Amino acid sequence: MKMPRNARAAPGSSYGQCAKRDSITEAAEEMFAREGFAATSIDMIANRAGVSRQTIYNHYGDKANLFVAVVRDLTERSNAGLFETIAGFPEAPADLEAALADFAYSLMRNCMCNRDGKALRRLIEAEGERYPELFADWRTQGPGKAWDLIGARFAALDHAGWLRIDDPALAARQFIALANADIQMVTLLGGLPTEAEMRRAAENAVRTFLAAFGRRSAAHEQPLARSAPVAA
Amino acid sequence: MKMPRNARAAPGSSYGQCAKRDSITEAAEEMFAREGFAATSIDMIANRAGVSRQTIYNHYGDKANLFVAVVRDLTERSNAGLFETIAGFPEAPADLEAALADFAYSLMRNCMCNRDGKALRRLIEAEGERYPELFADWRTQGPGKAWDLIGARFAALDHAGWLRIDDPALAARQFIALANADIQMVTLLGGLPTEAEMRRAAENAVRTFLAAFGRRSAAHEQPLARSAPVAA
DNA sequence: AGATTTTTGGACACACTTGTCCAAAAGGTC
DNA sequence: GACCTTTTGGACAAGTGTGTCCAAAAATCT
Numbered sequence: 243m244k245m246p247r248n249a250r251a252a253p254g255s256s257y258g259q260c261a262k263r264d265s266i267t268e269a270a271e272e273m274f275a276r277e278g279f280a281a282t283s284i285d286m287i288a289n290r291a292g293v294s295r296q297t298i299y300n301h302y303g304d305k306a307n308l309f310v311a312v313v314r315d316l317t318e319r320s321n322a323g324l325f326e327t328i329a330g331f332p333e334a335p336a337d338l339e340a341a342l343a344d345f346a347y348s349l350m351r352n353c354m355c356n357r358d359g360k361a362l363r364r365l366i367e368a369e370g371e372r373y374p375e376l377f378a379d380w381r382t383q384g385p386g387k388a389w390d391l392i393g394a395r396f397a398a399l400d401h402a403g404w405l406r407i408d409d410p411a412l413a414a415r416q417f418i419a420l421a422n423a424d425i426q427m428v429t430l431l432g433g434l435p436t437e438a439e440m441r442r443a444a445e446n447a448v449r450t451f452l453a454a455f456g457r458r459s460a461a462h463e464q465p466l467a468r469s470a471p472v473a474a
Numbered sequence: 475m476k477m478p479r480n481a482r483a484a485p486g487s488s489y490g491q492c493a494k495r496d497s498i499t500e501a502a503e504e505m506f507a508r509e510g511f512a513a514t515s516i517d518m519i520a521n522r523a524g525v526s527r528q529t530i531y532n533h534y535g536d537k538a539n540l541f542v543a544v545v546r547d548l549t550e551r552s553n554a555g556l557f558e559t560i561a562g563f564p565e566a567p568a569d570l571e572a573a574l575a576d577f578a579y580s581l582m583r584n585c586m587c588n589r590d591g592k593a594l595r596r597l598i599e600a601e602g603e604r605y606p607e608l609f610a611d612w613r614t615q616g617p618g619k620a621w622d623l624i625g626a627r628f629a630a631l632d633h634a635g636w637l638r639i640d641d642p643a644l645a646a647r648q649f650i651a652l653a654n655a656d657i658q659m660v661t662l663l664g665g666l667p668t669e670a671e672m673r674r675a676a677e678n679a680v681r682t683f684l685a686a687f688g689r690r691s692a693a694h695e696q697p698l699a700r701s702a703p704v705a706a
Numbered sequence: 707a708g709a710t711t712t713t714t715g716g717a718c719a720c721a722c723t724t725g726t727c728c729a730a731a732a733g734g735t736c
Numbered sequence: 737g738a739c740c741t742t743t744t745g746g747a748c749a750a751g752t753g754t755g756t757c758c759a760a761a762a763a764t765c766t
Contacts, residue, residue, distance in 0.1 A: 277512075277604075280509075281512035283753060284754070293714095295755095296713075296716095296756090296757095300713080304754095363599075364599060366663065367599040367600070368599070370664045371664025381659065381663070412656075416655045416678075418655070420648055420652065423648045424647060430598055430599060432602045447648075451686075453686035453687070516724070528727095528743075529744075531724095532743080535725095536724095537724075
């Protein structure tokens with residue numbers, strides 16, 4: 243009985259099939275991200291997945307095919323995590339600075355600096371120019387929407403009197419960029435920042451973001467007395 | 475007569491030699507950056523350089539050797555351009571916002587978004603994790619020093635009453651990060667932003683930077699009347 | 707248990723790449 | 737022109753990678 247290959251959570255019958263498939267994609271994600279497309283051989287993937295080489299050809303037919311499957315998988319998971327994280331944007335926080343720092347932290351933790359985010363970023367940097375259509379989906383469905391969504395949240399905070407923001411999407415991009423300021427060097431060289439580094443990066447980013455976009459009238463009488471920043 | 479290979483600008487005799495060498499490194503830089511180390515073959519480089527394959531082996535002996543030469547070359551040129559650009563940091567500008575925007579623009583134009591910067595970034599992203607020692611020099615001699623230098627300039631502007639900055643190096647990182655906010659998507663996918671895009675990115679970045687670190691007392695009486703940002 | 711499907715390992719052809727060797731050609735120097 | 741160096745092209749061996757074929761083994765379904 244031939245089973246459809248795209249049924250992800252088939253009940254019992256194709257359990258083994260999906261397990262093999264998943265172990266293959268997982269191994270391929272790791273290897274492609276670490277070594278790049280050209281430097282990763284099918285045998286390396288088969289080895290890491292604990293699977294015969296032929297099984298990979300049975301499932302994916304082709305190295306290129308496996309690669310696009312990996313990219314699609316990574317894109318879906320990455321975007322899903324992104325929107326889940328955005329859903330936790332602070333609504334009407336008691337402490338705006340702390341709430342935004344928490345949000346920035348979880349954005350780093352769950353999206354930019356987790357395994358999927360790192361892998362996807364490296365694949366995009368390595369192959370994005372040669373195969374732009376491969377990542378067109380990611381671009382429009384991921385960051386494009388994220389900027390709008392976060393921008394909308396900022397606009398809401400503006401409307402509620404917490405912030406003063408003219409261009410919400412720009413503010414969203416700058417918020418993320420500031421969060422990246424302290425960790426870009428780590429991620430660029432292939433590493434992942436520690437949780438403490440991400441915490442500090444989030445705090446530094448939000449302090450500057452609020453200095454630029456915050457309304458100073460409410461609780462902070464003297465804008466001069468900003469707390470001393472933590473060296474990164 | 476055996477000529478030393480490291481004399482870059484030897485007078486007349488080895489003119490041809492250096493021309494060959496340079497055309498090889500130039501071609502290798504292009505190919506390695508575009509295709510990655512593994513996917514670039516010596517024949518492709520020889521072809522692009524208009525040189526026999528054997529000549530490459532005569533000069534560099536090894537593919538790996540050629541690669542480190544490329545990285546070193548790129549690092550040197552990139553860092554030199556970086557410091558040259560930093561030397562143009564505004565001293566006592568009549569219009570601080572315009573001056574900083576010009577500086578951010580030339581930083582993008584001459585460092586982050588030129589050919590060398592793009593090539594180096596891709597090589598680091600692709601091979602930085604596997605060969606960290608290859609890029610250790612770049613990291614300490616390039617961005618590490620740049621942050622300190624730019625930070626010192628910011629500190630001077632603070633001291634002169636133009637800005638209010640607690641952590642100069644952090645401000646430098648955030649300044650660069652803000653400049654990247656609008657162009658990171660373009661560069662990530664392998665492209666280079668247009669000059670107009672870089673101008674707008676610089677203006678957006680500096681507007682937010684000054685909103686966070688600028689002294690509002692001087693000329694701007696009402697901080698509410700920020701000019702409308704330009705959509706990117 | 708019997709039937710069906712998937713998986714496995716190994717052999718295979720084919721193409722590509724690296725790095726070497728070498729003799730002929732081209733180029734510059736005195 | 738004679739001398740020396742570099743360059744060239746081509747042949748070559750060794751290794752590696754891709755993708756296919758196939759029969760035996762294992763797993764799964766009924």
